[in-house]
């Protein structure tokens with residue numbers, strides 16, 4: 047069910063908001079406001095000590111040398127109950143890109159994400175907090 051609400055904003059702030067959402071490709075203000083609210087709710091989910099969270103981890107590394115592939119696989123097996131999916135892309139002769147989906151208590155999967163990204167040999171890593179979608 048949809049409810050309509052009215053919001054009062056300063057003209058300058060509204061102009062900035064319109065410019066921002068146009069640049070991001072939103073077709074209307076309502077969808078942009080909905081996404082902003084959902085972002086805040088997801089942020090709140092992550093600060094809650096309990097409950098289930100979801101995140102993706104992006105890793106770029108060279109597969110040869112430093113046994114990184116093996117250490118990565120070992121860590122993923124060690125945490126198999128938190129690593130629900132992974133995708134490996136051979137970017138070129140030397141470089142690999144890996145995307146992992148982590149699921150579990152926010153604090154645990156954040157720690158796991160940090161462990162993965164800080165493995166020696168990872169050239170680039172990103173941890174992106176997400177949501178199961180259940181609460182928003």
Ligand code: NI
Nearest residue numbers: 109135136142
């Ligand atoms: Ni590869």
